[in-house]
Structure formats: structure tokens, C-alpha cells
Amino acid sequence: MKNIILVFFSLLSINIIAQEINISKSLKGFDKYMSDVLTDWNEPGAGVAIIHNGELVFVKGYGYRDYGNKLPVTKNTLFQIASNTKLFTTIAAGMLVEKGILNWDKPITESVPELQFYNDFLNSNVTLRDMLGHKTGISRHDMIWFQSDFSRKELFERIKYLEPSIPLRQDFIYNNLMYTAVGYSIELRTGKTWEEYVKENIFTPLEMNNTVFSIAEMQKSSDHGIPYNEIRDTTLLYKIPLKEDGAGVGPAGAIITSLDDLSHWVIALMKDGKYKNKEIIPASIINETLKPGIAFRNSELEEKGYKEKLNSTYGMAREIEVYKGNVLTKHGGAMPGFHSQVIILPYDDIGIITFSIGDHGASLGNTIIAYNLVDRLLGLKQTDWNGRLLADHLKRKEMGKKARAQVGFDNVKGTSPTHNINDYLGTYVKEVYGEFIIGKENDSLYFNFRRTILPLQHYHYNRFDTPNDEILGKWSINFSVSPQGEISTAVISIDEGQVTFNKKTDESLSSPEILNLYTGTYEYAGSEFEIKIKDNKLTMLGTTDEVLIPYKKHIFKVEKFDDMQIEFTEKNNKISGMKYKAPSGIFECKKIK
Structure with missing residues (x-):
């Protein structure tokens, strides 16, 4: 009886805390805070939404959605939410679990025999929960999909080439391709594309009428974000190109939405799947996403002595942690120029959405603003997240500049290529990654891989390097000679290791x-x-x-x-x-x- 009374009063106290939150009082001084942090991080723009008691109680844009034209962020500004897409895919898969079409914990190949992994052990053991919980032991291999023209089906078929880095369920390894595979599995079992299924079963009933899946659709809106980044080693901002990287890998990160639209989703997650008193998502699916799968180290405590965030675990597309004694769930998203964070405090009836523009200010969108709001709304002493992370950012920026100044440390002087420049020309292929071209222009080689086209300069022996481009990065290519004395392969460091591409024949x-x-x-x-x-x-x-x-x-x-x-x-x-x-x-x- 005593335990029952304690539980009752615990639940009652939670309800009282939720009712007593005063949004206006909690956000006193917040506009000034936002102005300061945007200035500190040289951030073009950001947006904030707060959900409480099943309603959107605060939504506001700060700075510019289009820095060049000084257009403001609004509640309807479309942002790429990147990996915050993953929970939509998880919920969609859960709907098929509810229908008995998929299963959380049986080998997924029983439900989707078309899916093949690297070996028979994985085929017989990997589950849907493993894939959505990043527990397969398979590394990211993001360069398979990034800027590629591979269809979702082609990415799905490439899963069989991915050798695990660690044993199944041993540790957490983030993997976008697993979500791609789950998205295509939905298509195989329903006859509808992932986009069609998500729109029909989630967007439409949640009245997310302005939410889209592609850059092309986003640009039809007059109110969408334009990504800007800092020019490296400066504080000058420049517009970066919008990249349509979400087609094949869409289930991992393609959704583009606004603060207002996304608040409908957060309301449903907070209200056991209900929106406007109608069940859209079975509560059982939401509960499954919160079951702990992999536990994380308390790395901030161990490395820096920070005690605020403890005992984090990952469920499916959601991280669960204890923040200053309060339970919260979260997930971030990052695409070039766009960052987002969705936090829900389930026992305090609070939901928080933050968007930001600019890769140099990624911490602003995914940590600083969100956790400052948690402190304010819960009436906690405000941790100086901005001061901590800004100091780290400025240190990294200076260290990066120093590191780039030391490029060429291993260059062997006075060497020459083994072959005539024309012998390096051709198409090089690796089945899982596709092809790249070595071409020639004005007697110099160039490297062409998907949308990356850069000149090549001889470094030493048979190694050629590209410049360290602001957007496209630096690539180093080492050519090999066959026993027959011909240029036969090219080795490039991609993702988790060196990848050998074979020179393509007729x-x-x-x-x-x-x-x-x-x-x-x-x-x-x-x-x-x-x-x-x-x-x-x-x-x-x-x-x-x-x-x-x-x-x-x-x-x-x-x-x-x-x-x-x-x-x-x-x-x-x-x-x-x-x-x-x-x-x-x-x-x-x-x-x-």
C-alpha cells in the first residue's frame, strides 16, 4: 500500500510540474540570449518551437532563412531535418509490425527474404530492431550513397557487400544504409514507396501539409532555408549549394519540414500517438522506440567532468538520457548547412524543436539552444552550454588551420610517375561504390567522382592529390602497377578504410x-x-x-x-x-x- 501511495504522489507531482510551467516567465531574456549566441557563432539563422499540453505554445524564428537577401526565419520556413527523418521510418515500419507483416525481433530476412547481408550469420540473426537501433556492427559507408545516383533498390542490393566491423549487437555504429534498407523493405511489402507510405499514414493524418521529401519540392515554396557556411579560417559567410542527397537514402534523412508542421508530429509522439483526439500512431509503436538497446559511455563526465547528461541509451531512432535528473528523449539531424534537434521530456509534457543554418554552428542547433530551453522550462540553473562549446569550437578552428599548414609532411621530393600521363586515364570501378573517372585537360589529370570534379597534382611516385577544396574536400589517389606493367588499380581512403578501384576494361x-x-x-x-x-x-x-x-x-x-x-x-x-x-x-x- 505504501508503494502504491508513493507512486501516486510521484505521478501527481509530475502532473503538477507540467501544469505550473509558465512559458512567458521561463523565456524571459531568451530573445536576448538567441541574439547573443547567433552573434557568437556567426550563425545566419535559427528557429525554435515549444510544445506543451498538446499544443504549440511558442514558435519563433531568429536571424535569416536567406542571409544574402535578409529574409527572416518563420514558423513555416522549410528546413532539411536530416536524421530526424529516421523516427518517421521507424514508426512506418512499426505500423507493418502491428499488421504482422514485419517483426521487431525475428530475423528480418524471414519477412524480407530479398534482403541479403554479408554472410549467413547476419542473414540468420539481424532483426528490424538491430537495423533501426544501429546494432548490426556494420560501419556507415556513407560514401556509397552520398551524392550518388544509386536508386533505393541499388543501395538495398549493396548491403550484401558490407562486412561488419564488429560483432552483431556488441556496440553502437550509426548506419544510414540500414534505414534505407528498411525503407525499401516497406516498399517491397506494401507496393508503395517509402514516401507514399509515410505521406499516407503519417503526414496526411497529422496535417503536415507543407512537408516534402526533396530539394526540388522544397524550392517550390517561397519560404525555405538557404544554407550558408563560414569560409574556412575566416568569419565570412558564403552560400553553399543545396544538394539533393536524399533520394536513394531518403528513409534515413530526406524529410524537409517546418517548425509548425513538425510540431504536429511531436504532439502525436507526446500524446501516445493521438492528434486532435484521433489515434494516428499506435502507442505500442512509440513505446517500442523507447526500449533501450545500446548504452553509451558517460563520456562528457569521464573526459570533462560534466555531470548534466548521464546514462544515455539508444532505442530506435531515439536517444534516451537523464538530464539533471530528468528523463528526456532526443535525436539530431545534420545535412550540409542544416541542423536540427527534437527533444521530448515525457514526464514534463514538454517538446522542443530547434533548427539552425550553418555547419560551423552545428552545436547551436543540436545542443546549445535546445538544452538552454530545457533548463529554462524546468526552472533549472542554466548551464553555460554556449561558453563551453564555443571555446571548443574556436580551439578546433585554430587547430584545423594549423594542421592544414603542415600538409605535405610525407612528400618524397624528386620522384616522378612511373608512366606517361595518358596511361592513368580511364574509368575505375568498385562494385559497391560505383565508378570514378581520371581524365585529362590541358595536359593535367583531373578526378571526377559523382559531383566531385577536382584537378590532380602529382605528389610523389604514383600518388596524385587534389587541392583541399572548401566544399569537396581533399582526395589522395595512389595508383598501382599490375605484374604486366600497366596502371591497373587506384586506391582511395573512403569511409572506414582504403578502397581499391579496378581500372575498367571495355x-x-x-x-x-x-x-x-x-x-x-x-x-x-x-x-x-x-x-x-x-x-x-x-x-x-x-x-x-x-x-x-x-x-x-x-x-x-x-x-x-x-x-x-x-x-x-x-x-x-x-x-x-x-x-x-x-x-x-x-x-x-x-x-x-
């Missing part, structure tokens, strides 16, 4: 018609073996099959042994035999049928 050499010319039975010193097309590749069958890679007309390389080649011989316009060329000699075989 595609016609891989056509089924051409490959079929070489199939048949061959004989060497009384022993017979077959060459067939297997998995669309010419293959020499044996105890261990040898895949043959097209190289030149009638010439193939052995996939496992770069120093070995197969050259087919021709007589009377027909393949009559083959020569197996190895460092130890040339072994001639006759085609017998």
Missing part, C-alpha cells in the same frame, strides 16, 4: 555473347577441364573454381592471381585453345569441344 568484353565464345572443354596433357559462364562470369571449373576477368580481346586475368593470364587462341574464326600464362611459364591447352 564493357563489350563482358557481354554474354563474347563470353560464350570461350566456353567448352579443354585438354592439357591428358587431363580435361571445363570453362563455363557461372554467375555471369567466365569460370574455369575445378576443385576450386577460377573466375576469369576480361582484360583485352581474347585475354583474361585470373581473379585470384593478378600475375596470371589466360589467352585464348583463334583458328578459322573459332576459339581453338588457350594459353595459361604464369610467371613459371606458358602452358598451352587445346579446346576439344
Whole structure:
């Protein structure tokens, strides 16, 4: 009985706290605070919304949505919310769980057999909860999708190439491609695209009428954000291009919305899925997103002695933490030039949305403003988040400038490329990442990867570097020479490690018609073996099959042994035999049928 009474009074006290929040009193001096932090961070613009008792009780823009034209941020200004999209995808998947189409905790391949992972263990064990909780052990590999033209289906099919970095469920590794795969799984099981399903089941019933999925749709509005960043090592602001990076990877970060529209979503999350007294989202789905999956270290406490944020865990598209003794849920979002944060204090009936423009001020949107509002609304002593993070930002800025001044530290002077410049030209391919081109203009090489086109300068030996571009970054490419003395591969550091791209041969050499010319039975010193097309590749069958890679007309390389080649011989316009060329000699075989 005593415990019941304690629980009752605890719940009563929570309700009283929620009712006693005075928004006007809590936000006294907040406008001045916003003016100061925007100035401190040289931030073009920001927006704030507060939800309480099921209503949008405060919404205001600060600064400019378009710095160049001095257009103000409003409650209807469209912002890319990036990874705050992920909870929409999680809820959409949860709706299919409710219908028995998907399952949180059974292997997802049981519901979506089209999805294949790197190995049989993952195929038999990875669940929907693992994918949405970033527990698969598979690293991000963001350069697979970033600025690529890969469709969602093509990204989905590339999951099978991603080798885990750590064992399943051992630790938290953020992965946008897992959300892409879940989004495409929704399409496979419903016949509707992820966009169609989310719009029909979430946007429309929540009256999120101005929310869209693409830059093209966003630009149709007269009220949308324009991203500006600081020119590196200065305080000058410049307009950066809007990038349509959300098409294929949309379920991880494509949604573009306003403070007003997004408040409808937050209201539903806070009201057990109800909006205007109508259930839009089953409460059971919302509860599933809050179940702890992976626990985080108290790194701020351990590294800096900060005690405000403790015992954070990640559920599905939501982080749950204890802030100064109060439970809150949160998730941030970041796209070039846009940053967002959504915080909900479920036991205090408070929701907070913050938007900001400018990558240099990312901390403003995802931490400083949001946590200052939490302090104010809960009547807590205000932590100087601005002072802490601004000091770190200025230090990093100075250290970055110092680091860039030391570029070229490992340059070996007086070296030359091994080959003529024309020998480096061509298309280089890695199946999971796609292709890049090495071209030539005015006797100099250039690098062309998706929307990144930069000149290449010889660094040393067979290494060529691009300039360190303000937007496109710096790329270093190291070319390799085959045993036959030709430029054959290019190695680039991408994502989590070095990636080797192979120089592409004439595609016609891989056509089924051409490959079929070489199939048949061959004989060497009384022993017979077959060459067939297997998995669309010419293959020499044996105890261990040898895949043959097209190289030149009638010439193939052995996939496992770069120093070995197969050259087919021709007589009377027909393949009559083959020569197996190895460092130890040339072994001639006759085609017998």
C-alpha cells in the first residue's frame, strides 16, 4: 500500500510540474540570449518551437532563412531535418509490425527474404530492431550513397557487400544504409514507396501539409532555408549549394519540414500517438522506440567532468538520457548547412524543436539552444552550454588551420610517375561504390567522382592529390602497377578504410555473347577441364573454381592471381585453345569441344 501511495504522489507531482510551467516567465531574456549566441557563432539563422499540453505554445524564428537577401526565419520556413527523418521510418515500419507483416525481433530476412547481408550469420540473426537501433556492427559507408545516383533498390542490393566491423549487437555504429534498407523493405511489402507510405499514414493524418521529401519540392515554396557556411579560417559567410542527397537514402534523412508542421508530429509522439483526439500512431509503436538497446559511455563526465547528461541509451531512432535528473528523449539531424534537434521530456509534457543554418554552428542547433530551453522550462540553473562549446569550437578552428599548414609532411621530393600521363586515364570501378573517372585537360589529370570534379597534382611516385577544396574536400589517389606493367588499380581512403578501384576494361568484353565464345572443354596433357559462364562470369571449373576477368580481346586475368593470364587462341574464326600464362611459364591447352 505504501508503494502504491508513493507512486501516486510521484505521478501527481509530475502532473503538477507540467501544469505550473509558465512559458512567458521561463523565456524571459531568451530573445536576448538567441541574439547573443547567433552573434557568437556567426550563425545566419535559427528557429525554435515549444510544445506543451498538446499544443504549440511558442514558435519563433531568429536571424535569416536567406542571409544574402535578409529574409527572416518563420514558423513555416522549410528546413532539411536530416536524421530526424529516421523516427518517421521507424514508426512506418512499426505500423507493418502491428499488421504482422514485419517483426521487431525475428530475423528480418524471414519477412524480407530479398534482403541479403554479408554472410549467413547476419542473414540468420539481424532483426528490424538491430537495423533501426544501429546494432548490426556494420560501419556507415556513407560514401556509397552520398551524392550518388544509386536508386533505393541499388543501395538495398549493396548491403550484401558490407562486412561488419564488429560483432552483431556488441556496440553502437550509426548506419544510414540500414534505414534505407528498411525503407525499401516497406516498399517491397506494401507496393508503395517509402514516401507514399509515410505521406499516407503519417503526414496526411497529422496535417503536415507543407512537408516534402526533396530539394526540388522544397524550392517550390517561397519560404525555405538557404544554407550558408563560414569560409574556412575566416568569419565570412558564403552560400553553399543545396544538394539533393536524399533520394536513394531518403528513409534515413530526406524529410524537409517546418517548425509548425513538425510540431504536429511531436504532439502525436507526446500524446501516445493521438492528434486532435484521433489515434494516428499506435502507442505500442512509440513505446517500442523507447526500449533501450545500446548504452553509451558517460563520456562528457569521464573526459570533462560534466555531470548534466548521464546514462544515455539508444532505442530506435531515439536517444534516451537523464538530464539533471530528468528523463528526456532526443535525436539530431545534420545535412550540409542544416541542423536540427527534437527533444521530448515525457514526464514534463514538454517538446522542443530547434533548427539552425550553418555547419560551423552545428552545436547551436543540436545542443546549445535546445538544452538552454530545457533548463529554462524546468526552472533549472542554466548551464553555460554556449561558453563551453564555443571555446571548443574556436580551439578546433585554430587547430584545423594549423594542421592544414603542415600538409605535405610525407612528400618524397624528386620522384616522378612511373608512366606517361595518358596511361592513368580511364574509368575505375568498385562494385559497391560505383565508378570514378581520371581524365585529362590541358595536359593535367583531373578526378571526377559523382559531383566531385577536382584537378590532380602529382605528389610523389604514383600518388596524385587534389587541392583541399572548401566544399569537396581533399582526395589522395595512389595508383598501382599490375605484374604486366600497366596502371591497373587506384586506391582511395573512403569511409572506414582504403578502397581499391579496378581500372575498367571495355564493357563489350563482358557481354554474354563474347563470353560464350570461350566456353567448352579443354585438354592439357591428358587431363580435361571445363570453362563455363557461372554467375555471369567466365569460370574455369575445378576443385576450386577460377573466375576469369576480361582484360583485352581474347585475354583474361585470373581473379585470384593478378600475375596470371589466360589467352585464348583463334583458328578459322573459332576459339581453338588457350594459353595459361604464369610467371613459371606458358602452358598451352587445346579446346576439344
